[in-house]
Amino acid sequence: MKSKAWYILINILFLIFLFWYVLPIYVMVITSLKTPLEITQRTYLFLGGAPHFENYLQAFKLSYKSLINSSIITVVATAVSTFLGGLGGYFLSRFKWRISKPLFVLIVIGMFIPYQAVLIPLVQLMAATKLALTYAGLIFSYIILNVPTAATLMGTFFFSIPKELEESAEVDGASKTQIFFRIITPVAAPAYISTAIMIFTQIWNEFLVALTLSTPYTMPITVKLAEIKGSYVALYNLQMAATLISSLIPLLFFLLLQKYFIRGALAGALKG
Amino acid sequence: MVSLGIGVKKEKKRRFRVSISEILIFLLPLIFFTVILYLMVGWTFYISFSNWEGVSPKYEFAGLKWYKLMFNLSRFHIDVRNNLTWLLLGVFPTLLIAIFLAYFLEIGGFKKGESLIRTLILYPASMSFIVTGTIWSWMYQPDKGVINTLLRLLHLDFLQSKFVTDQATANYWLILIFIWQYLGFAVIILQASMRTTELQEMVEAAIIDGASKLDILFRIILPNIRGGILILLSLLLISALKVFDIVYIVTFGGPGYSTDVLAFFMYIATFQQHLVALGAGLAVIIFLIAFIIIIPYTIYAMKRWFA
Numbered sequence: 001m002k003s004k005a006w007y008i009l010i011n012i013l014f015l016i017f018l019f020w021y022v023l024p025i026y027v028m029v030i031t032s033l034k035t036p037l038e039i040t041q042r043t044y045l046f047l048g049g050a051p052h053f054e055n056y057l058q059a060f061k062l063s064y065k066s067l068i069n070s071s072i073i074t075v076v077a078t079a080v081s082t083f084l085g086g087l088g089g090y091f092l093s094r095f096k097w098r099i100s101k102p103l104f105v106l107i108v109i110g111m112f113i114p115y116q117a118v119l120i121p122l123v124q125l126m127a128a129t130k131l132a133l134t135y136a137g138l139i140f141s142y143i144i145l146n147v148p149t150a151a152t153l154m155g156t157f158f159f160s161i162p163k164e165l166e167e168s169a170e171v172d173g174a175s176k177t178q179i180f181f182r183i184i185t186p187v188a189a190p191a192y193i194s195t196a197i198m199i200f201t202q203i204w205n206e207f208l209v210a211l212t213l214s215t216p217y218t219m220p221i222t223v224k225l226a227e228i229k230g231s232y233v234a235l236y237n238l239q240m241a242a243t244l245i246s247s248l249i250p251l252l253f254f255l256l257l258q259k260y261f262i263r264g265a266l267a268g269a270l271k272g
Numbered sequence: 273m274v275s276l277g278i279g280v281k282k283e284k285k286r287r288f289r290v291s292i293s294e295i296l297i298f299l300l301p302l303i304f305f306t307v308i309l310y311l312m313v314g315w316t317f318y319i320s321f322s323n324w325e326g327v328s329p330k331y332e333f334a335g336l337k338w339y340k341l342m343f344n345l346s347r348f349h350i351d352v353r354n355n356l357t358w359l360l361l362g363v364f365p366t367l368l369i370a371i372f373l374a375y376f377l378e379i380g381g382f383k384k385g386e387s388l389i390r391t392l393i394l395y396p397a398s399m400s401f402i403v404t405g406t407i408w409s410w411m412y413q414p415d416k417g418v419i420n421t422l423l424r425l426l427h428l429d430f431l432q433s434k435f436v437t438d439q440a441t442a443n444y445w446l447i448l449i450f451i452w453q454y455l456g457f458a459v460i461i462l463q464a465s466m467r468t469t470e471l472q473e474m475v476e477a478a479i480i481d482g483a484s485k486l487d488i489l490f491r492i493i494l495p496n497i498r499g500g501i502l503i504l505l506s507l508l509l510i511s512a513l514k515v516f517d518i519v520y521i522v523t524f525g526g527p528g529y530s531t532d533v534l535a536f537f538m539y540i541a542t543f544q545q546h547l548v549a550l551g552a553g554l555a556v557i558i559f560l561i562a563f564i565i566i567i568p569y570t571i572y573a574m575k576r577w578f579a
Contacts, residue, residue: 020452021392024407027418031410040416067530088302091295092577101578103303108573110309112566114514116538117559120319121312124329147305155577176294205400206533207517212543221403226521227434229406236410247403254398258391260458261398269461269503269571 032056032240039236059241066224067245070204073135073220077142078200082192084143085150090180092151093158094166110148111268112174115208118145126213128257137213138220142203149202149268150195156267157191158184191267192258197257198264201250220248313559320552327546338549342557351537354443355513355561358533362450362512367505369451370458375489377459378466379475394456401453401517408449409522411443412436436523439530446518446531456512460506465500466493499572506569510562535556 030047031039032055038048092104122141126132131140161184169179185192210220219227228242254261323334342348373393377386396404411418412435420432436442471493478488494501516535519525525532525540534554542551 017394021396022412023402023418024452025395027411028407039504045422058474084301084305087298091298091302095295095298096578097295101301101574103306104577105570105574106306106310107302108570109563109566112510112562112569113309113313113553114510114535114562116514116516116535116555117316117562118309119316119538119555120311120542120548121315124315125312144305144308147302148309150449151302159577175291177297180298205402207400207402207520208539211520212539222400222517225402225406229409229521236413239406240410242477243403243406247399250398250400251395254393254395258394260392265397265457265460266464269464269500269507270576 004168028240028244031236032059032244034204034237036235036237055237055241056245059238060247062228062238063221063224063242063245066219066221069135070219070221071249073138073142074200074203075217076135077139077146077203078196080139081143081146081150081199082154082196084147085152086154086185086188086192086196087180088147088151088155089154090158094163105153107148111152115145119208119212122209123212131212133215133217135218138218140215141209142206144189145209146199146203150199153195153198153264153267154188154191156270157194161187190263193257194260194264194267197253197260198268201253201261204250216269280529308358316349316552316555316559319549320556322549322552324548324552325532325546326548329548334549338547338553342550342553347529347532347537348534348554351532351534354533355511357443358447358450358512358515359509361444362447362454363505366451366454366508367501370455370462370504371489371494371501373455374459374462374466378463379488379493390456390460392456393459396453397457399453400448401515402521404449404453405518405521408452409436412445412522433534436531437527439527441504442527442530449518449522450512450515454508458508461504461507462497462500465497469494471496502568506565509565513558513561513565566579 017269026045030045031051032120033051034048034055041048062149088107092100092107122144123132126137128139131137165183165187166179169183174182204220206220206221207222211226214220214223225242225246229239232238318333320338321333321335322331323337324330377389414432414434414437417435419435423429423431433441433445435445474492474496475488477535478492485492514535515533516539519531519533519536520539523531525536533557538551538554538558541547541554
């Protein structure tokens with residue numbers, strides 16, 4: 001009898017749990033397809049009438065410029081940080097030199113420096129160099145903030161690549177640079193994908209630096225969404241449509257490339 | 273070209289000749305950006321001792337003036353308390369639920385639905401706090417929002433809440449969003465640390481010996497995944513400390529200062545009140561707490577890299 005009660009209890013807990021995770025995303029989709037009137041009429045969890053796809057059109061009109069901005073900023077910053085992180089991570093995982101240890105400590109801590117601790121100088125730097133007026137401001141900021149993460153993630157992956165591969169090339173007289181680009185990089189392609197996905201998601205979703213440094217011309221999607229939420233307070237249908245649009249790209253990455261996403265997350269937890 | 277020998281890990285006898293120019297290719301970009309990063313942190317420290325108030329920079333030395341002011345502000349004390357609540361209630365419940373979930377998924381015979389459940393609890397990790405904050409604002413909306421409407425539908429009116437508009441509990445509802453968003457992440461990290469062959473063998477042996485499921489969890493698994501728990505704890509603590517986006521998008525620190533946190537105050541002080549020295553001081557406090565939190569992580573990482 002005791003085990004049956006347990007079984008029921010666990011199943012109930014489990015159902016509540018599922019509900020907790022399904023409801024928000026379900027509500028987001030359903031609300032985004034209603035009219036404001038249908039929302040206030042409390043049609044609860046179902047569509048009140050025909051789905052109103054024009055909400056998406058309106059949300060897209062409001063946010064497409066920011067989607068483009070975010071895409072440019074995120075793609076460039078991700079590519080550069082991942083590439084430079086790959087170089088640095090390779091050094092850290094293969095060479096034991098006097099500065100390796102202190103550098104490693106600085107980089108690991110650098111991964112977790114709260115953005116608040118660099119925000120004021122960052123704004124000053126971007127204003128002084130006039131980079132803040134263009135995409136370059138946010139791109140450069142995100143590279144500074146993400147190179148340590150990329151180096152740590154890539155380094156963790158390089159550790160799992162057997163050294164024999166390089167040693168035979170070494171005997172053949174190849175230089176370290178040649179070995180890295182010709183032998184290691186192709187083998188490490190999945191690691192690059194994982195690291196790039198992690199950093200892409202991080203930059204696409206970043207808010208504090210984006211909020212502080214963006215101009216009307218460079219405004220990324222997170223800042224735009226916050227603005228839409230603030231200016232269309234009662235229009236939950238529009239808010240939810242914009243929410244869905246702005247989370248679509250990282251969500252698709254996650255759903256389609258989940259294996260890489262998880263590997264990246266685990267590498268950050270030193271379990272690459 | 274200058275050459276120097278660099279010992280490859282664990283092989284002190286064999287030295288490969290690596291030229292300086294090659295070291296520079298690998299190392300220079302990393303060093304360049306790391307140096308900028310730390311110079312900026314140093315600059316923040318410096319500004320916190322300056323007298324910068326207003327829009328244009330003023331660098332004259334003001335000593336501890338702004339720190340003294342900060343420690344006397346009641347808003348600062350509220351923020352520290354709220355941040356501590358975040359650290360406690362955002363992190364430990366997440367860790368606890370994640371331990372049980374990881375155990376169920378990895379060992380407790382829940383294997384069938386594993387990938388579905390994993391996808392379901394991990395998808396919020398790919399979204400920004402601005403996205404999840406906007407969704408949960410609508411869930412929590414007290415008048416016609418989702419949760420209260422559902423409760424009325426189920427005739428559970430007494431369970432209705434004012435959620436984030438209620439001064440007494442607003443902070444907890446924000447923390448719940450954080451738990452919701454980080455749980456999947458916590459589960460996959462713990463699952464990975466349970467996935468060692470030694471541990472699997474020990475669990476199998478214990479099952480044969482007839483140990484109960486709880487015994488296996490507390491006596492065998494937990495002591496063997498201490499490393500994973502330590503790492504996860506550091507990551508969760510640091511994320512809970514840095515929380516800014518959720519507060520900004522859902523409550524903007526209100527009602528009153530009930531959901532205000534250090535990171536949010538730092539932003540307001542610096543960019544809205546233009547008390548830049550005060551903002552820098554708050555940033556220094558956040559940095560120092562983060563630094564303390566990350567020490568165990570760094571030591572663990574060092575051991576793994578330079579073993």
